[in-house]
Amino acid sequence: MIDLSLVWAFIIAFAVFAYVVMDGFDLGIGILFPSFGVGEERDSAMNSIAPVWDGNETWLVLGGGGLMAAFPLAYAIVLPATYPLIIAMLLGLVFRGVAFEFRWRDPGHRALWDLAFTAGSFVAALTQGMVLGALLQGIEVADRAYAGSWWDWLTPYTLLTGLGTVAGYALLGSTWLIWKLEGPAQDHARRMAFRAAIATLALLVAVSLYTVFLGGQYFDRWFSMPSxxxxxxxxxxxxxxxxxxxxxxxxxGEAAPFWLSLALFFLGMAGLGVSMFPYIVPDQVTIWDAAAPESSQIFMLIGVGITMPLILAYTGWAYWVFRGKVGHEGYH
Incomplete structure (x- = not known):
């Protein structure tokens, strides 16, 4: 018999990874935006993501909605524990989206919109990493509800995971630009990619070591036999x-650095699985404890079985149509 809770856990993990992959380089470009020259260089960087950036966030909706529908108990615990971070993330995404549109339509205030684009991207990336850190460091649960305080999420560990996410997204953004741009802009992106790669790997090592010693369960999962x-x-x-x-x-290399950066994120996701599975709220709630009734899971699975192939199809088509380089005039 199929374990529906396990199926849904993989669906949500896939949606989260797809969001990180597809929106991560968008946010990374925003984070790096101040380092690019005003004018053609910034316009080219922006145009490299113009055809796909808003569709990438579909996966965030699927991941969050899937968590609420398939694992309502986990949703009811995690959201109150991270409300300030979630609110800040959504505001960051709003500012980023508005800035993306208005910088073209309001040239007189383009510097302001560029600042909003960078700030929104940075805040969204930082808070996403901090949400992960808050989850890993432990959430206080009592009687199947969040029992902690408003500020439990703010610790040195969550700040470290947040900065690691910022650096990782910057790596994705810079390697994407290496692939999509040419000339001096590409050379600049390559220099930024070297710096972002060093920062990402340093923070990845720091977060990994910190996580292992957060609690006995993480140490055992990484160092006990046979795991x-x-x-x-x-x-x-x-x-x-x-x-x-x-x-x-x-x-x-042009395309290879981007794909290798994605591989680093995939391995990070695998490490997260080693640390957490089968808990959805570490050391508190398993995926089976948090699961919705079987009838609800089956009903939602039918919907996902229809919509997910459509999302994958139109996403793949968009990337295929705009697969070329961004030219000097700013268009594919």
């Missing part, structure tokens, strides 16, 4: 991918 036989592959593969990434950047 260590699987877990050890994650840092090993990460080191290999990091080496290939730096080599690709040094040798002038």
């Amino acid at each position: 260590v036989l699987f877990a050890a592959n994650v840092p090993l593969l990460t080191a290999i991918i990091a080496f290939l990434l730096f080599r690709g950047l040094a040798k002038g």
Whole structure:
């Protein structure tokens, strides 16, 4: 018999990863935006994501909506524990979206819209990482409800995970621009990619070590037998991918650095699975504890089975149509 809770856990994990992959480089470009020259360089960077940026956030809706529908108990615990972060993230995405549209329609205030684009991107990336950190560091639960305070999410650990996400998105954004741009703008993106890669890997190591010693359950999952036989592959593969990434950047690769950056995020997701599974609220609530009734899961699965292939199809088509370089005039 199919374990529907497990199926939904994978669907939500896929939606979250798809969001990180597809909106991560959008946010990364916003984070790096002040480093690009005013005028043609910024316009080219913006145009590289213009055809796809708003569709990328579909996955955020699917992940959040899926969590609420498939695991309502987890949703009811995690959201109150991270309300300030969620509100800040949504405001950041709103400012970023408005700035994206208005910088073209209001040239007289373009500097202001560029600032809003950068600030919104930075806040959205930082808070997304901090939400993950708040989840991993532990959420106080009593009687199947959040029992902590308003500020439990604010710790050195969550700030570290937030900065790690900012650096990782900057890496995705810079490698995307290497792939999509040419000339001096591409050279600048390559220099930024080197710096972002170093920051990402340093923060990844710091967050990983911090996480292992947060609580006994994480240490056991990574270092006890037999789980260590699987877990050890994650840092090993990460080191290999990091080496290939730096080599690709040094040798002038265009598409390869972006795909290798995505591989780093995939390995990060695998490490997250090692640390958390089968808990959806670490050490408190498993995916089976938090699951909706089976009839509800089946009903929603039918809907996802119809809509997810459509989302994948139109997303793939959009990326295929706009697959070329952004030219000097700012268009594909």
